[in-house]
Amino acid sequence: MASKVYTDQLPGRTLVVEGEEFLFFSGTSYLGIPVNEAFRNCVLEGMARYGTNYSSSRNSNLQLRVFEETEEYLARYTGAEAAFTMSSGYLAGQALVQALQGSGHFIYAPNTHPALWRSTADEVTGDYDAWVGPMLQKLQGLQEEHVILVCNSLDPLKARNHGFSWLSALPANKQITLIVDDSHGFGVTGEDGNGVYTQLKARLQPNVRLVVASSMGKALGIPAGVVLGDKELVDKLRHSHYFGGASPAIPAYLYAFLKCESVFQEAREKLYANIAYFLAHLERPGQFSYFERYPVFGVREHRLAAYLQEHGVIISSFRYPTPADDPITRVILNSAHTEQDIRRLTELINHFDRP
Structure with missing residues (x-):
């Protein structure tokens, strides 16, 4: 299981920890909406109309x-x-x-x-x-x-x-x-x-x-x-x-939700493409638990999280639901990831898993 990290930055495809940039494959922001520029602009339009709350x-x-x-x-x-x-x-x-x-x-x-x-x-x-x-x-x-x-x-x-x-x-x-x-x-x-x-x-x-x-x-x-x-x-x-x-x-966010139907659609298509790219470049996709077109991949070998963190990649790994329980380790893709990000991730996973 990887060690905890602390940051003051909102993670998207990457995360900066104490001046070092990591690729970030965790969280539940599956469509990358919090870092989506078009969506942010719609929220600002909504705030101009309705205020902050x-x-x-x-x-x-x-x-x-x-x-x-x-x-x-x-x-x-x-x-x-x-x-x-x-x-x-x-x-x-x-x-x-x-x-x-x-x-x-x-x-x-x-x-x-x-x-x-x-x-x-x-x-x-x-x-x-x-x-x-x-x-x-x-x-x-x-x-x-x-x-x-x-x-x-x-x-x-x-x-x-x-x-x-x-x-x-x-x-x-x-x-x-x-x-x-x-x-x-x-x-x-x-x-x-x-x-x-x-x-x-x-x-x-x-x-x-x-x-x-x-x-x-x-x-x-x-x-x-x-x-x-x-x-x-x-x-x-x-x-x-x-x-x-x-x-x-908050009305400004509901306004953005109504305005951004095409933004969500584009992000979904990008997410599905990222999932397909990830699976296509894994040498052994069977090492993960997953189902079709869903961006969460369960990891059976928890040591992978620490290995990836040592090589500049943070995935989800923590004990749940209490600190006394077994760790749950997952790779989580989102729409903000690039093919280059995913290729780096799969190269590390493939190297880690080789005999």
Whole structure:
């Protein structure tokens, strides 16, 4: 495992540490949006119009159209009936689960993000695939008519795309709400980066209600969160104290989000090209865990992180979720990387792995 580094600079394709420049293959900014010049210019346009923040309630007698315009766009973009934004993915997740608290029996999949916990008692560890069978058995024996299943769309730590083949096995005699956290897929996976909502909605039985919660701060680089679902649920969220009592997302960023559809598209295409280039230049891609068109590559040999850092490349490597746990090591690509950056990375990986 590599040693910790400290810096005062925002990382993009590179990172400067104590005057030395490193290639940076870590973080969750998959589309490189925070260092994208066109996006930054749109944020500045938004700030010229809306200021640096909107320090008021969404229930105020002053209504900024950009909130409604963004939510209408997000619903169209994802195929959802309605969308609900807040200032962070964490807050959006809390607004959702607290609104459903007391309405049914919650079942959590392993490693669901704390944003969707009602309390620390909801933490579940273990393997997702091993969870599915017992969960389906438990569902059959529950007396409660309404069950709320909470899970992630994918595992960004182990670079695994979760299978949802079990959806067809859900019992038809219960009302089921399926909450999926798509924070690490939204903006990258799905059609034009629209995430998992449409894909899952098409596979659900009539008795299953789909809700997708997501941070917009990963691939999309927007400090906001979104909940996607049916209009009845979104209206319920709008009447919660979370909606009225919390400051909303920063309008300047929502303005930039609406203006930068082509910027996101171009960044996605560049990311997919970078992924293909990386795989094409690895001598043994099987040494990584990964799935198609996703920029995270799980590393099985943790010594690689220290080796790369010695040669001017920083990847993700840290013990998770606590300092007592095993390290999780990953190579993470983003849209800002050049072919030269990736070629340097693959040359080092290939040299490290040779007998």
